[in-house]
Amino acid sequence: MQEFVLQADDLDLLIQAIRGEGYQLFGPRLRDGAIVYDEINSAADLPRGWTDEQEKGRYRVVRRDDGAYFGYAASPHSWKKFLQLPRRQVWRAQKNNRGLEITEIVEEAPSMAFIGVRSCELHAIAAQDRVFIDDRYRNDSYAQRREKLFTVAVSCTSAAATCFCTSMHTGPEVTLPSDLVMTEVSHGGEHYFLIGSGSNRGGQILQRLPVKPAARQHLEMAQSAVRRAVQQMEQGPRSFDSSDLKELLYRNYESPSWDQVAERCLSCANCTMACPTCFCSTVEDTTDLTGDQAARWERWDSCFTADFSYISGGSVRPDTRSRYRQWMTHKLATWYDQFGTSGCVGCGRCIAWCPVGIDLTEEVRRIRALEQSGPDKTIPEKQ
Structure with missing residues (x-):
C-alpha cells in the first residue's frame, strides 16, 4: 500500500469528502466527561488535544500537551452499537376486523462511515462478522449495515494502562483491511497523517485530498510512534502470554x-x-x-x-x-x-x-x- 502525507490542517477535507459521498459519519467526540463515538460533521467535532487515563474501574479524560486528534486509547463505547443495534424491533402485530396482522420490520440500512477505528476494533468487527455473517445463523440487520460500511482506521501511537492488544496480536498497528489507514504524527512542530488506501472506495477519496508522497522520514516517524505504543504495553502491567x-x-x-x-x-x-x-x-x-x-x-x-x-x-x-x-x-x-x-x-x-x-x-x-x-x-x- 503506497502511503502519503496529509497535513493535520487538511483533516476536515477528508471528513467532508467522505460525507460528500453520502455517508453518515461517526467518530470520537468529547461528551459528558468521556470520549465517545457519535455522529460528527467536521474535524472540529473531534477530541483534539484530549486523551484518556484508564485503570481498573477508572476512566478520566485529561488534556494532552499537543493537538493530536486521535490521542486517546479506547472509547467507553465500541463500534458494535452501530452494527449490532442495542435494541431493534423485529415485527409488530395489529388486531383488526380480519384477525391478527403481523408485519415484519425491514429497515433500510444507512450508509455509515467510521473514522478513528483502531486495529483492535477492526479485529472486533471481523470477529462479529464471523458470528453474524459467516456462521450458520446470519443476522440480516447486521449484515446489511456491515455491507455499506466505510472505515478509516488509525494506528495507535499511545496506549492506556489497560491496553493489551500486543498480547492478543491485534495491534497497535493496523493489520486488517480498511478503506483508509492513517497514522497520526505530532512531533517537533510537525503534525500530519500518514495515509494510504486499502480499497477502491478509499482510493477514490484519497485522490480528492491534497496529499503528497511520503518520504522516508515520514515513514520512520510514524513507525517510531507506533513502536512507542508497543513498548508501553509490553512494559506495562497487562502484558501476558496468550499462546496457550x-x-x-x-x-x-x-x-x-x-x-x-x-x-x-x-x-x-x-x-x-x-x-x-x-x-x-x-x-x-x-x-x-x-x-x-x-x-x-x-x-x-x-x-x-x-x-x-x-x-x-x-x-x-x-x-x-x-x-x-x-x-x-x-x-x-x-x-x-x-x-x-x-x-x-x-x-x-x-x-x-x-x-x-x-x-x-x-x-x-x-x-x-x-x-x-x-x-x-x-x-x-x-x-
Missing part, C-alpha cells in the same frame, strides 16, 4: 480462581456491554394495555444475567462463579472452537468499566499460578 490460553482454561475448569473472582463480581454485565465482540442477545415480546397491538424486540443481553441461561426447571448457570467462568472461558477458549479466533482483542474496556476492578489479565495469571504452584500461590507482580 485455550488449553490453560480447559485444564482449569475447576480452578479455585473461579471462587475467588466470584466473591468480587457483581454480575452487573458491564464487561459484556463494553466489550466490542460480545454478541449475546435476547428477544422480548410486548403488548399494549388493550391487547390490540404487540411487538417483538431484539436487544442486547449478557451471559451474566440470571435469565439468560434459564430453561425449564431453572438456570443452567445459577451463580456468579459459573457465569464469570462461562464468560471468560468462552471469550478466551471455546471461541476458538466456534469461530477460529479468540473473542478478546485486548482493548481493556472490561477492565476499565468493571465497577469492582476485576482484571481479565490478572485472572489469567492467577489461574496459571494456581495450576503451577497450588491454591496458596499469589499472583506474581508484573515487573
